[in-house]
Amino acid sequence: MKKVEVSRQEFQYPNGKKIFLVHEEWRFTEGEKEDIKYILKNINPKDSIKVFINHLEFFCNAKKELSENPKKKELRLTREKVLTDCKAALGHLKRIEHGKVSLWVDDTVKHYGSGKESKVSNFLVSEFQGAWEAVGPLDKFINLLEKHHLSEDKKQGRGKANADYLVSKIKEIYLEHIGEPSEKEGEPFVELVKKTLEILNLPSQDPSRRIRDALSRL
Numbered sequence: 001m002k003k004v005e006v007s008r009q010e011f012q013y014p015n016g017k018k019i020f021l022v023h024e025e026w027r028f029t030e031g032e033k034e035d036i037k038y039i040l041k042n043i044n045p046k047d048s049i050k051v052f053i054n055h056l057e058f059f060c061n062a063k064k065e066l067s068e069n070p071k072k073k074e075l076r077l078t079r080e081k082v083l084t085d086c087k088a089a090l091g092h093l094k095r096i097e098h099g100k101v102s103l104w105v106d107d108t109v110k111h112y113g114s115g116k117e118s119k120v121s122n123f124l125v126s127e128f129q130g131a132w133e134a135v136g137p138l139d140k141f142i143n144l145l146e147k148h149h150l151s152e153d154k155k156q157g158r159g160k161a162n163a164d165y166l167v168s169k170i171k172e173i174y175l176e177h178i179g180e181p182s183e184k185e186g187e188p189f190v191e192l193v194k195k196t197l198e199i200l201n202l203p204s205q206d207p208s209r210r211i212r213d214a215l216s217r218l
Helices: 030-039 046-068 072-097 117-151 159-177 188-199 208-215
Strands: 002-012 018-027
Touching: 018 046, 030 046, 030 188, 046 159, 046 188, 072 117, 159 188, 188 208
Parallel strands: none
Antiparallel strands: 002 018
């Protein structure tokens, strides 16, 4: 499979800076499509094969995306660190906003009467205003992240179960668009499962157990 650009969206910050969010998905290569078509060469009508391949590609893309994501445990640890850092920053900003601390470090006493008061004053006003403007969005971001973090299921999924689920989904779309699947060696469904697992770089030599389990739930 190969990654292709599906959509591109432009966002503009209040300061005028523009960024582009590019959404990419995994797609079958032309060679992989031809291999699947060859396995289903005796299936009619041919339009059913095209629809089936589109559905299969959708599930394979989801599987590839999941396999690329960081492990849930690692992601939670990263999220916890971000939350800790953001909460610390929010605390500092609130102290500045409430006038409990200032980040101006120059010795301002000796500058009184020298015309430098305006520079100090401008800094203090900007400091307060910047902190005040940052508190709201940062607080909102923390609440959003914390709500998701606390509600997330901490259990790790099993890789074996995920592979079994994939075979079950192949069975479902095969039934819908192609016909009754068979677990006999050499039959299109068995060869299709092997090819799909091969495309996803999963063990594909003997998927018989997964196929039997999936077909037993027909």
